[in-house]
Amino acid sequence: MKRKLFGFLLGTGLVFALAACGGGNDNAAKEPAGNNGGATAVNAEEIYKGNCASCHGQDLAGAGSFPSLQTVGAKYSQDEIAGIIENGRGAMPKGIIKGEEKDAVAAWLAEKK
Numbered sequence: 399m400k401r402k403l404f405g406f407l408l409g410t411g412l413v414f415a416l417a418a419c420g421g422g423n424d425n426a427a428k429e430p431a432g433n434n435g436g437a438t439a440v441n442a443e444e445i446y447k448g449n450c451a452s453c454h455g456q457d458l459a460g461a462g463s464f465p466s467l468q469t470v471g472a473k474y475s476q477d478e479i480a481g482i483i484e485n486g487r488g489a490m491p492k493g494i495i496k497g498e499e500k501d502a503v504a505a506w507l508a509e510k511k
């Protein structure tokens with residue numbers, strides 16, 4: 399009985415160790431060197447929350463004259479969304495975010511259908 403339990407604990411421990419290792423390797427492959435795990439270097443959702451949510455809402459629902467972005471991917475392609483971020487639109491200021499942050503948020507929003 400004791401042996402079985404020990405074997406079980408050892409087994410699950412090994413599975414967890416392997417799972418943790420696998421996850422770490424996946425992240426390492428995607429992230430630039432120097433980023434020590436955890437959040438990815440460019441987290442579209444975090445960027446959205448920091449730069450866009452004040453107008454478009456934390457949940458993308460919009461409010462008043464600020465349009466909802468909940469199904470924006472059904473309306474625009476990633477490139478079109480990147481263009482709106484770049485050039486602004488009506489009361490939306492242009493160039494709030496740039497470069498890879500802009501691309502990451504545009505790709506993330508393009509999946510909202």
Ligand code: HEC
Nearest residue numbers: 449450453463464465470479482487488489490494495503
């Ligand atoms: C100062 C408020 C404000 C901020 C900040 C803001 N927006 Fe906007 N956004 C607007 C307004 C207002 C419109 C509607 C413009 C219009 O069509 O006249 C709009 C429109 C859009 C549209 C087009 C929606 C549609 O259905 O046509 C997209 C996409 C968009 N915003 C994305 C973003 C992203 C991504 C960010 C963050 C980088 C952001 N916005 C930040 C105010 C804002």
